[in-house]
Amino acid sequence: MTSDSNGAFTLRAATPSDSEAIDQLSRLSADGGAVPYRLHTHARVDGDGLTRSHAVVAVAADDGSVIGSARLTIGECRYEGEYRPYGMLGSLVVHPDHRRHGVAASLARWRIDEAERSAGPDVVVLADIQRGNTGSTAAARRWATAFTEPCLTTPTPMLTRAPRPPRGFEIRSLRDDELPEAAIGATMALADYNFARTWTPASLGQWLGWAPTGPAIHHYRVAVSPSGAILAGIALRQEGLLRTMEILRMPRTMRLANTVLRVVPKDGMLRNLAVEHFWFTPGRLEAARALWNDTRWTFRDRGSNLLITVDRRNPILPVLGVRPWTPTTSITTAVRAAPPLSPDRLVAPLE
Known part of the structure; x- marks a missing residue:
């Protein structure tokens, strides 16, 4: 004490x-x-x-x-x-x-x-x-x-209509035998980012198996090619099972945009599905986009929105569909470490 x-x-x-x-x-x-x-x-x-x-x-x-x-x-x-x-x-x-x-x-x-x-x-x-x-x-x-x-931090609302089925690949939950490929894919995609985790099959399996309240908290979805290769992956935390975020006040511009986009529910309560990491293999941005939209539909009953924080230089940004009128905020990370933080290195914010 x-x-x-x-x-x-x-x-x-x-x-x-x-x-x-x-x-x-x-x-x-x-x-x-x-x-x-x-x-x-x-x-x-x-x-x-x-x-x-x-x-x-x-x-x-x-x-x-x-x-x-x-x-x-x-x-x-x-x-x-x-x-x-x-x-x-x-x-x-x-x-x-x-x-x-x-x-x-x-x-x-x-x-x-x-x-x-x-x-x-x-x-x-x-x-x-x-x-x-x-x-x-x-x-x-x-x-x-x-x-x-x-x-950039943006809460993206869930879809009310099913997206068009993708062509040339399948979207589904990650299988146990795919843990090594998903761990390598996520680690390689974020290898040069400050604060990114390094994933192994064991750590990813341990993360997915964590269920302190009974139901599964963590989920993993992938876009898979006809040959079985993982083209994109997204890791989610069902935050609403642990805590709810109550929005108390929004800036005027955000409030006006929200009347149309309906990002924040009328009661102001966000049951977030927080994105732990979101990645795609080089040249497969369309797979990431389809995975993002499918997740917004498939998990519509488990949360009010997907909440993601990304470096504005992250190549995943176009997938999120952020427009000038999209309700967003931003997060800066204070750091105490040696050697000094390199401003040229991208950031993968920790949740």
């Missing part, structure tokens, strides 16, 4: 008994970015089958109430051409009455120290910040050594 210099609060690892207090805190604290939202948690899980997480709370010294909370996720990714451990700082919330008193900075310091203790001194520390969240950006400047260029 640690305390701040003034003794106004202490930090400690969160326990299951803190869950209700953390949920109440989350309801009071929305993300401060361009599209304010808050998360409604349905199930608390540790990692995603390949990662592990640590939760921390800030407790007021005078009454013992939880005034802040945050989470650290430990995993492995590529960074500047090497496979490195990472520590992702996320889920930070501070009670409105206790902001600007050093709570957020202390929670960041606790998680960075824990990342170095758990994963070693060469751990790459990361934090995703939504466009417009000036408070989080200012806080990250205290510890970050670099910031990535903003990556």
Whole structure:
């Protein structure tokens, strides 16, 4: 347990008994970015089958109430051409009455120290910040050594009509005997990207088998040629089984576009199917496009939309059908690592 210099609060690892207090805190604290939202948690899980997480709370010294909370996720990714451990700082919330008193900075310091203790001194520390969240950006400047260029985040609604069947290939779920090919394909497609995972048949199978709430959380769809070669693949996390994202307010232009595009449901609740990775073999963009549309139809009853964050230089971008009027936001990743982040290297944002 640690305390701040003034003794106004202490930090400690969160326990299951803190869950209700953390949920109440989350309801009071929305993300401060361009599209304010808050998360409604349905199930608390540790990692995603390949990662592990640590939760921390800030407790007021005078009454013992939880005034802040945050989470650290430990995993492995590529960074500047090497496979490195990472520590992702996320889920930070501070009670409105206790902001600007050093709570957020202390929670960041606790998680960075824990990342170095758990994963070693060469751990790459990361934090995703939504466009417009000036408070989080200012806080990250205290510890970050670099910031990535903003990556595009777009929620794509599901289809209400079945897409036209593709010609020349089949779209279906990944089979167990195809795990090696899918792992190689995803790894090769993102080999030069910072923060991308390196997949093996074992790790992909472990990821797919992770089902902490009973139903499968992770899904994998592929486009396959007549000869059986995988032309494109998409890995999904059924986020709606774990948490729902409530959109509290949209900028005027986004709100107007949403009346036609219906990206955000009327109740403002997004049951996301988050895209872990999406790739295609060289020259087979049409297979990726067909896979994307088929997924929007096949999974229409499992979520309100597909949520993807991509580097704007990623060749998958044309598949997403983003137009100037499409409701989007952007995510910048704060990074603390050596060697310095190369701005020319593309980014594969971690979920």
